[in-house]
Amino acid sequence: MTKIVLAGFLGMLLVAFVSARTWTDKKGRKIEAEYLSQTKGAVRLKLKNGKEVSVPFSNLSRADLNFLIEAEIASAEKENDKEPGDGEMEKKGSDGNKGGGIVIEVADPAWDRPVLREAILEVPIEVQEEKRGEFLYFSSANFRIVADGRMSSKGVLTILEVCELTKTYCESLPFGLSNRFKPVDGKYEIRAVGEKDEWIKMGRPEGNRSSFNPNDGQLEICLELFGLSSAGRGGETATRNLAGQMILHVSRCMLPEVYERNFMDWFTEGFPNLMNMAVYEKGKLDFTNVAEETKDLLMGKGSGRTPIFKKKIEMPKMSDLITQSVGGIAEEEGRRQFLAQSVLVMTYLTFLEDGGKATGLRQGLRYAHDFQKNQPKTIRYKDQEDLERQKAELKRLRDEMDDTAIAMMFRKRPWKEAEEDIAKLWKEKGLELIFPGAKNE
Structure with a gap:
């Protein structure tokens, strides 16, 4: 873990980007401001009128957070290239803490973000539909359903929304999560099999409603085994179960290999099942009342x-x-x-x-x-x-x-x-x- 010795003061002063840029909050509101610095949990900006303001990371858009991460990396690289001198930051060497400074971890927006209680799609999903041979394809920004027959718009929207929301929420958490789905033509694919008989013909166990193959990175689901029609229509309970299964599989795929390899099932199964405690509403995953x-x-x-x-x-x-x-x-x-x-x-x-x-x-x-x-x-x-x-x-x-x-x-x-x-x-x-x-x- 990178550590830096600070002589004389607490905090991490980052390199200022002198050019102004457009910052966007989660409600879509925009301001022009110059980046000054970031500390734990917030970024400091200079507005056009010269006023300096502090904005919590939790209010920023994903693009702004990515910018801050790049700023952090650039700053750390610059500091690592410095020769120690009076009043400058020094890297901790084999002789320990030079000059009596205080050792702190380098700030990192990706790890300092708050644990959000909800994920909301900023814009409604636009489903793209096309037919290729005997299959129908329904696509959103990051996911694609490959269906062996016509599907109801509600079934399609439920699957794609939940997948997009789960991916978005997991990526917002300060836990180093990243998607390990294997994309096909730029999308993460979900094979939707309508009928149980076809599912069994494919060699899938009747007792399993879904299957994920880590080798090809494709998730498979059987709609009939979820209590849905072959077109994905069904009651509230069946739809809820389907949504929950999507959350489980997508969140499993968000766990880096180091977590899966080094932590036992209390974590690798506990985390996806925790994600399944969310309340799913149209365009939203709500963890407010997760307990x-x-x-x-x-x-x-x-x-x-x-x-x-x-x-x-x-x-x-x-x-x-x-x-x-x-x-x-x-x-x-x-x-x-x-x-x-x-x-x-x-x-x-x-x-x-x-x-x-x-x-x-x-x-x-x-x-x-x-x-x-x-x-x-x-x-x-x-x-x-x-x-x-x-x-x-x-x-x-x-x-x-x-x-x-x-x-x-x-x-x-x-x-x-x-x-x-x-x-x-x-x-x-x-x-x-x-x-x-x-x-x-």
Whole structure:
């Protein structure tokens, strides 16, 4: 992780771009202003009348945030090229903190953004339809449905909207997420199979309503198995289930490989299932009441829901939860409970901990992200013995990174203390979590 020693003052002063540019807020309002600097959570601008203003990152458009990231990179590169001198920033060398300055992390808008509670499509989706051979293609800005027959406009819009919203929301989070779908002709494809018989002919299990193949990066869904007609028409529950499945798959594809490789199912399955707690409305994903939605789901409140727990929720030790694999749980009920417990922990880390700032989670993920970024792309070795030695060392470093990143997610507290805080904050939301050895057990 890049660190810089600042002598005499706190904060990160970035290179000023002397030329003015147009800045746009989330409501589409525009101003001409000169970029001055950015600090944690805000950018400082100089208006045409000479007045200086501070604008939170949360108010800026995606284009503005991308500009700030580029400004951050340019500034860091310039500082790294400097020779240390009086009053200048110095890179931390092997002799540690020169001159008694304070070591801080380089600010980065991508990691300092707030955890938003909603995603809204800035403009309505425009669906492009075309026929190629026996298939119909329905496309939005980033996704394409490949259907084996005519689909209702509602079914098409639901799938494309939810996919676009999930991608947009995940990219807005300060967690280093990025899309790992493999595009085909510039779009991420979803194969929609209308009838169950055709789904089975394709070799897909009848018990699975959807399938994602990481090799070709294509998501497949069977409309009939969702309770929809072959054209995608159906009731509210079926449509909601379809939307939820889209959220699950798209958010899974937003997890970088380093997260999937180093964190167990409590995270890699807990995060997509947390995303599925959003309330989907036309053109909007709403996480405002995500804790309430999670509670209702676990307790079976709502149409068509089966309770996963009764009044109290028995939790495993956190040290056990983070090492558990859902595939290692034999009973279906046990798997459902494990996923629910994982969602509870992920909701805590994302929306409850530290007043909803997700401080620990973003620090841990950034540590893992930076670790991966600094790893060599190839291993150079003299012989097989040297190769095995280097591979073993790399595994050791990754294991250490895993432990360190998870410790940072939970603010480096003892597990018992973290469990108490999880239980306390969920109790405030109306859920009683019981960890082994807890006072209220």
